[in-house]
Amino acid sequence: xxxxxxxxxxxxxxxxxxxxxxxxxxxxxxxxxxxxxxxxxxxxxxxxxxxxxxxxxxxxxxxxxxxxxxxxxxxxxxxxxxxxxxxxxxxxxxxxxxxxxxxxxxxxxxxxxxxxxx
Amino acid sequence: xxxxxxxxxxxxxxxxxxxxxxxxxxxxxxxxxxxxxxxxxxxxxxxxxxxxxxxxxxxxxxxxxxxxxxxxxxxxxxxxxxxxxxxxxxxxxxxxxxxxxxxxxxx
Numbered sequence: 001x002x003x004x005x006x007x008x009x010x011x012x013x014x015x016x017x018x019x020x021x022x023x024x025x026x027x028x029x030x031x032x033x034x035x036x037x038x039x040x041x042x043x044x045x046x047x048x049x050x051x052x053x054x055x056x057x058x059x060x061x062x063x064x065x066x067x068x069x070x071x072x073x074x075x076x077x078x079x080x081x082x083x084x085x086x087x088x089x090x091x092x093x094x095x096x097x098x099x100x101x102x103x104x105x106x107x108x109x110x111x112x113x114x115x116x117x118x
Numbered sequence: 119x120x121x122x123x124x125x126x127x128x129x130x131x132x133x134x135x136x137x138x139x140x141x142x143x144x145x146x147x148x149x150x151x152x153x154x155x156x157x158x159x160x161x162x163x164x165x166x167x168x169x170x171x172x173x174x175x176x177x178x179x180x181x182x183x184x185x186x187x188x189x190x191x192x193x194x195x196x197x198x199x200x201x202x203x204x205x206x207x208x209x210x211x212x213x214x215x216x217x218x219x220x221x222x223x224x225x
Contacts, residue, residue: 036214046162046205048214059212062119095161104152104167104209111161 002026004096004109012090012116018083022096022109023076030054030074034100037070037081039092040111047092051100052079059100086116120144120208124217130225133196139220141189141206150210153182153191156219157202165204166191193222 008020022035029035036051050060052070060068064083072079083090093111121144131137141151149169154162164173166182169189179194193200201224206217 045218046207046216048216051214061213099209099214101209101212101214102150104164104173105154105162105207106164106167106173108161108163 002098002107004098004107006094006096006109006112008112008114010113010115012086012114013118014087014116015085018081018086018090018094018114018116020081020094020096020112020114021078022080023078025077028074029072029077029079033098033103034059035072035079036097036099038095038097038099038105038108039090040095041089041092048099049081049083049094053100088116090114091116119213120147120211120215122206122208122215122217124204124206124220126220127218128221128223130223131196132225133198135196135225137193137196137200137222139191139193139204139222141184141191141217143187143189143208146186147208147210149185150208151182151184151189152207152209153180154205154207155200155202156205162205196222198224 003025034051037049052058067084069082095111096109098107099105123142125140151169153166156162170182203219
């Protein structure tokens with residue numbers, strides 16, 4: 001069974017960089033599929049941030065592209081998110097998931113709340 | 119970017135009745151449309167993919183229909199556990215986009 005688990009700081013200061021990692025178990029990232037990040041501000045809807053293929057090919061949400069970097073470490077079977085220059089508007093629950101083109105999002109992490117505050 | 123618009127924003131239905139949720143895409147997404155259910159404090163759960171195929175373990179009272187730009191999620195005979203927020207999502211084009219959600223509440 002495929003499982004995803006997010007990890008990283010729950011509190012980030014404004015203007016700093018948010019960093020999260022998603023560990024995948026039950027499936028080898030190198031076997032295929034896109035893997036990505038989705039966020040949900042408190043009380044609001046879902047926003048796709050970006051996705052990465054095991055080869056390193058990435059796609060980002062244009063609204064966040066200038067601040068986002070997603071990377072993959074196939075040796076550790078995990079992928080990571082970096083979001084720079086954060087503000088309070090970046091406060092959200094961040095989910096990692098198996099998400100890409102032509103495939104629905106069938107596996108999600110439990111989500112981790114990241115608060116941007118000084 | 120494909121904009122997904124869900125209606126209504128909130129739907130009040132009595133247990134045992136049928137609920138019909140709509141999702142419209144700003145351009146064709148073929149059948150690359152999914153529906154998710156989200157309960158408070160939980161990650162979304164995949165209900166329907168390919169516009170009409172139930173995901174593993176999803177009860178038969180959930181059904182999806184449509185293609186192109188117009189889609190519908192129908193829940194027949196609502197159970198207490200079905201009251202939640204529902205999102206549609208297109209996975210036909212980058213960027214992936216979601217609808218704003220429909221809150222299904224008990225009448």
